[in-house]
Amino acid sequence: MLPKYEKYNSAYKDAYGNDISDLLTWFKTDCKWNTFRVRIFVNPIGMAKGKADPSVCQDLAYVTALGKRIKDAGAYFMLDFHYSDEWVDATHIQAPVAWKGKSDAAMADSVGAYTRRVLTALNAAGATPDLVQVGNEIMYGLCGISVHPYYNSSDNWTGYLGLLKAGCNAVREVCPEAKIIIHTDRPTNQQYNYYYYNKLRTNDVDFDIIGLSYYPFWHAGVTPDANTKAEEVLTPLINAINVLKTQFPDKRVQIVEFAYNFQWWPSSGVKYDTQKLWECSTKGQYIFVKDFVDKLKPLENLDGINYWFPEEAGNGDNGTVISDWLNRGFWKEEKTTAGHMINTRTGKNASSVLPPKLICAPYYMGTFYNAAQAIDEVESERTETGGRKILRDGRLLIERAGVLYGPDGSRQ
Secondary structure, three states, rough: OOOHHHHHOOOOOOOOOOOOHHHHHHHHHHHOEEEEEEEEEEOOOOEEOOOOOOOOOHHHHHHHHHHHHHHOOOOEEEEOOOOOOOOOOEEEEEOHHHHHOOOOHHHHHHHHHHHHHHHHHHHOOOOOOEEEHHHHHHOOOOOOOOOOOOOOOOOHHHHHHHHHHHHHHHHHHHOOEEEEEEEOOOOOOHHHHHHHHHHHHOOOOOEEEEEEEHHHHHHOOOOOOOOOOHHHHHHHHHHHHHHHHHOOOOOOOEEEEEEOOOOOOOOOOOOOOOOOOOOOOHHHOOOOOOOOHHHOOOOOEEEEEEEEOOEEEEEOOOOOOOOOOOOOEOOOOOOOEEEEEEEOOOOOOOOOOHHHHHHHHHHHHHHHHHHHHOHHHHHOOOOOOOOEOOOOOOOEEEEEOEEEEEEOOOOO
């Protein structure tokens, strides 16, 4: 939503209280972020789930302009195809209006043709995506074709797999260097993950990265008390990611969505109340992000974490950017005369006392890569000996069959 916020003069402030002239560049340079995720709808109509939603606005022109900015900033561009005119997630799998009523084969043709058309246009504009999501939270279906991560007699896996293959093949054809992500939303359920991704493997769906959503109020698996430690809540996620490494050794993993509320605890579908561990405040949001980064960055098959809607800052001046405040972004939604102040764990700007990364979550996220080194500065392709180069505690190592070696071949 960054272009819309800029249109309505949202006036972001950094940890020092200074104006941020270009938030995208600020994330890249000040916070050491290197990837930006942008969704795209087929024919966005400003509606979602039966009501007006101005955030459903990302058509090809919008995405092309923003994608070009991302590439020009020297960052990775992650494109998230929803294959719908509005939000798609685990409970909303509707096809775009123009495709409804089509046969499975014709729907797959539409997915392939649309994917090729979008990517061809982005290539021509200098906005080639580096990572492409073929669908958004699609464990339960896509374009009206329903499946489940367990046996269900109503499943149409043949039609569903046809959609995925059409989308993935189009990406390979038009953007052969891009990494393909298949994104699901049951991150801690090991049985569901295996059933689903094994279906894709045994049916030759061509993709590179397992993408996961993680929101503790939906996925924690436990409700912590005052004595619960962060690792206890995050262990189910960590275990699931480690198991994926064993089950799918040729696939990398990314957290393509995670976030935490800093005010007004969510009320819709909440399964776990984690406020006794991470309070619903700017301090709690910071501590959650810090714990998330610290506990997940040692995982060898986890390549990236992507915060969902970090730019959220109310509705902007004299305009409506979103229909409802979600309170998960990194800026105060109430704008003062100075602008939107960044969230801090101290409740106020205090960079004269502490470094920004110790008080503001977006700065701390840059430490996901050791020594704040961007992933594009580290070789990640396989070596001539078949190993995979990784960065661990600031050292370049080679992983082969789960064993780490130094550049000189010594076992670590």
